Amino acid sequence: MTLRIMLVDDQDVVRAGLRLLLDGRGELEVVAEATDGRRVLETALRHRPDVIVMDIRMPETDGVDAITELRGHWPADFGECPAVLVLTAFDLDSYVYAALRAGANGFLLKTSSPDELAAGISVVAAGESILTPSITRRILRQYIADGPPITARRRDPGTAKPDSAVACARDRLGELTARELDVLRLIALGYSNLEIAGELDLSEPAVKSRVARLLSKLGLSNRVQAAIVAYETGVATFSSG
Incomplete structure (x- = not known):
């Protein structure tokens, strides 16, 4: 099956390069582009991509x-919201942390190889996440210690909206079963569904079901x-894992 890709970057040369790289692979097709975050929702609704590859x-x-905006306004009758793979030039960046909290499915550095980018797109399209443990832990360690970064945003801090999804999820942890908490911990350590299945002696479909259930319970x-x-x-x- 061919995956439909939407590119979002303010630099024409970057979008052109990404299109050239991705369209050259039979399993990927670039169906839309946007030059700014303002047009992401509108363009995605028109073209229905499977994955959005977006500059941060x-x-x-x-x-x-x-x-x-994409996560908050995607119509339920349109089916699943497109997965979002963030591209960044910086592996320690408050923008990356904020994007992950907002609902990005993962991130890759702009120095990633074409094969790494193509693989990342396939992973997030399948419902998994690009969650490289070493880099992700460094980002989380830095910004959880200091609190969610607000000053890095280019808006007036007084107008910033709270991250309601993650904030509400913290209050819903009590709804998870002991097994779902085990799955949640392994997700945080960067385990894939297959690896979680091996660790907890479950089938991969059973893990996939538990992941979907815990995300639903937490509203994530x-x-x-x-x-x-x-x-x-x-x-x-x-220190775990």
């Missing part, structure tokens, strides 16, 4: 705001948000 730092409306969009909640609440720790 853009003028006018950055990737964090674009992801927040994806595994990355679940990992953030796990670290922020102590379900997972930086």
Whole structure:
């Protein structure tokens, strides 16, 4: 099956390069582009991509705001919201942390190889996350210790909206079963469904079902948000795993 890709970047040369790389692969097709975060929701609704590959730092409306709008306004009758794979030039960046909290399915550095990018797209399209443990833990460790970064955003801090999804999820942890908490901890450690199945002696379909159930109970969009909640609440720790 061919995956439909939407590119979001304010630089024409970057979008052209990404299109050239991705369209050259039979399993990927670039169906839409946007030059700014303001047009992400509108363009995605028109073209229905499977995955949105998005720069995080853009003028006018950055990737964090674009992801927040996409997650908050995607119509239920349109089916599943597109997965979002963030591209960034910086592996320690408050924008990346904010994008993960807002609902990005993961991130890759702009220095990633074409094969890594293509693989990342396939992973998030399948409902998994690009959650490289070493880099993600560094980001979470830095920003959880200091609190969610607000000053890095280009808006007036007084107008910033609280991250309601992650905040509400913290209050819903008590609804999870002991087994679901085990799954949540392993998600935070970067385990895939197959690896979780091996660790907990479950079938892969059973793990997939438990992941979907815990995300639903917590009111979260994806595994990355679940990992953030796990670290922020102590379900997972930086010394575990």
